[in-house]
Amino acid sequence: MMLNSKTIGNKIAQARKEINLSQAELAQQVSISPQAVGKWERGESLPDISTLNRLAEILGVDLNYFSDNFQNKEVVTTFMEKNDPQTVEIQTNPRRKNDWDWDMSQGNWSDADFSGLKNVKEKFSSSNIKNCKFMNSDLSGLILGKNNIELCDFSGSDIRNSKIQSSNLLNNQFNKCSFIDAELFKSNIEKCNFSEANFAGAEILESNFESSTVNDVVWRFTKFKKANISNITFTGTFEDCHFEHCSFYKVKFENATILNTFFKYNDRFKKVEFINCTVDSITYAFLKNNQANLKSVNLLE
Template sequence: MDIKKLGDKIVQARKENRMSQAQLAQLLFISPQAVGKWERGESVPDFITINRLSEIFNLDLNYFSENAPAQKEELAIKNSANNVDQTEQKNNAEVESSHSVSEPLLTNFSGGAFVGTDFAGVNAPERKFWGSDLKGADFSEADLAGSSFKNSDVSNGNFEGADLTDCVLSNNNLSGANFNKAVLHRTEFSSSDLTHARFTDINLMDVKMVGGDLRKTIFENCEFDGVDFSSSDMSGLCLDGQLFINVKFDNACLKGVSFKGSALKNVSFRSTFALTNRYYKTLKSIDFEGAMMDKLTYAALKGAGVDLPNVTKV
């Protein structure tokens, strides 16, 4: 493909969405200089990044193909149609406000700048927040069931008491986010930055936290039921005094993790591949002092040579 034409298309889409190179770079977790090189035709984004660009700009992936014209008129028509659709939704919501006070006005919040925006208590199920700047946004007590957050900056976001049932949060910056008392049922966190994110007073049910870096994530007073932590790095994490039922830590890095006083039932610590001396050493570094566990979990750990002092079998 002509990389100069591709660069022109990126420029056109970015300007139509009123984004600076720095804003686009932030959403893609790259430098503004990299965006500038694409737009000047000095380099090209990989396919995964092009897919993210289509999500951020709310464009069909074919827009970036060689044969698709990069005309300002086409983007203007598309944006005009979106504006008309949004206006109609707003008018309908106003007309029907007496019947449904909490009816949401927009279905798609992708590619927007919502720094510090107040979404507290909103009824917004099955919404899209893709490629959005949501730093410090307040989603406390909001109904976000079935919504998806992708490639967005939600650092220091507040999800206290929010309903995140069936939500997908992938490739986001969630550092410092607050999930205190949030509803996490079948919620999926993947490839996201959860540094210093707080999960407190929560019953996590069938949640997926696979393949993440959770070394500095904070879990306090939680119950984990059917949670999958497979292949995540949880080194040094404190999980003391919490409940784990049907939880998978398969092939996770658990060096120095503490389960002091925790209760474990049907918990798996298996290695995906052949058990190595390194993996045995990792298991032996886990602290189960004063924990309670069922006989099968106890036997599996004991069989791997794990020291289980003062552990109560139930």
């Protein structure tokens, strides 16, 4: 399923003609210009997700209608004779009576604007998503499995209580996102920007966490377990965090305050750099037991 401007344009034109609406009449109901509708139908531009929802309502179609794999067919079983069933396919109108129960899983999505999206849950699972916008979206409770997400912008989105499993996150923007109580499991997280994100209560388990920006991130009750952490510079405050059975490569803690934080059974920890860091006594004990270089670590009185 590849959703692009040409696909959507053709579908808008088809559904509009079926209910005998002109481009001007459709434009009036959507509160845009007729020229904008023309650009959609020619595949020159793409409606954002909120406009697609409005179009689905006006045109009397399910939101899935705009995707390539929407099957506008219905299977009907008829009985020509007793005990002689015959299954046939008939063409049906794309209108559906349900409450827009859309599902975008198992698809390929590119260059689409889903900003402001809500109530996603599992509806994007097992999808390839590239160069899409999800800014300021309510993605709380999001469940992703076997996703490939690349060059997307999630800035300002609420991703709390999410479960991201066996997925690849590459070159994405997660600025000011909430990952409170999220779980990232067996995933590859690489070259992403998490500046000012909140990872309170989050768990990063059996995942690669690599070459990402983590400026001014909230780390509180955050757990890293069996994670491969590389090319990361951690700053700011760590409080009640947990690093266990992790592997470190080119990792720095710089100008960081680390409090009541647990370090245990970590690999290659001797090479982790601590630059101008302040720790409490319990954290200092864990670092020393992990054979960390403590030359630039200050102990709180």
